[in-house]
Amino acid sequence: MNYLNLWANLSDEVKNIFDKNAHILxxxxxxxxxxxxxxxxxxxxxxxxxVGLLIIGKDSGKEHLLRFFKAGQFFGHRSLFSDEDYHGNTIALEATRLKLVPKNIILNVLENHPILYKEIVLVIAKELRRCENQHVMILENQILARAAQAIIYLKDLHPEHNWTRQEIANFCASTVSTIIKAMAELxxxxYISQKGRTIEVTNREALLNLESR
Structure with a gap:
């Protein structure tokens, strides 16, 4: 079961309720x-x-790309359940189609279908683990290894998307100029080839085994 795809794990009854009340955006x-x-x-x-989730650093004022969402995934749930304002901006990184299920419908369904809580908790737990892994990567690895790991992750996430150097830099908590130098070295x-904005992984195993420098 893919817990990152909440919609696929919903019962037919809940899907029907969501479909009847959803807004297509x-x-x-x-x-x-x-x-x-x-x-x-x-x-x-x-x-x-x-879709990319971005936040602005309080001290630096710089924009940081926290994570991405692809087809089959969902977002906006953490602010909804914590009853807090959104903490970041979400931006379409390419032409995007969404299904928005309103807050009142979500809360009503949760009251009548408590099993949905379990599905959501499992997703949040997976997200927390991913965030922890990314934090460890930033703390432990030098830029060459961080760039290598980011390229693999982003290419696996969405192979058809032409990831920009800015997006890779934001994900690595680095700068565009530093990422350009690291990618030139790779x-x-x-380990990789570059043609314009297109990045191809030519030696995946070497990227995965790259040690910090």
């Missing part, structure tokens, strides 16, 4: 889905496209 690349400090509207189920080593 479409966004072009670069358009905001919601912004920090806005009130939670519900849960967004991603039907197609790619290319010299024969």
């Amino acid at each position: 479409e966004f072009k690349r670069g358009e905001a889905i919601y912004l920090a400090s806005e009130k939670p509207k519900g849960i967004y189920f991603l039907e197609s496209g790619l 290319e010299d080593l024969g």
Whole structure:
């Protein structure tokens, strides 16, 4: 069972309720889905496209890309359940189609179908583990290893998306210039190839085994 795809794990009854009350939303690349400090509207189920969650550093004022959501995944749930304003911005990284299930419908279904709580807790637990792993990567690895791991993760997440150097840098908590240098070194080593914005992994095993420098 894929706990990152909540919709696939819902009962037919709950799916029907959500479908009847959902709003279909479409966004072009670069358009905001919601912004920090806005009130939670519900849960967004991603039907197609790619969405990035970004926050602004309090001290630096820089934009940091925290995570991505692809087709089959959902977001907006943590602010909804914690009853807090959104803590970051969500941006469509490519043409995106979403299904928004309003807050009142979500809360009503939870009251009548408590098994849904279990599904959501499992997803949140998986998300927490992923965040912990990313934090360890940033703490322990030097930039070359971080860039290598980020490329593998992002390419696996969405192989068809042309990941920009800015997106990779944000994910690594680095700068674009540093990532460009690291990727040039990875290319010299024969681990990746670059043609314009396109990045191809040519030696996956070497990237995975790359030690910190």
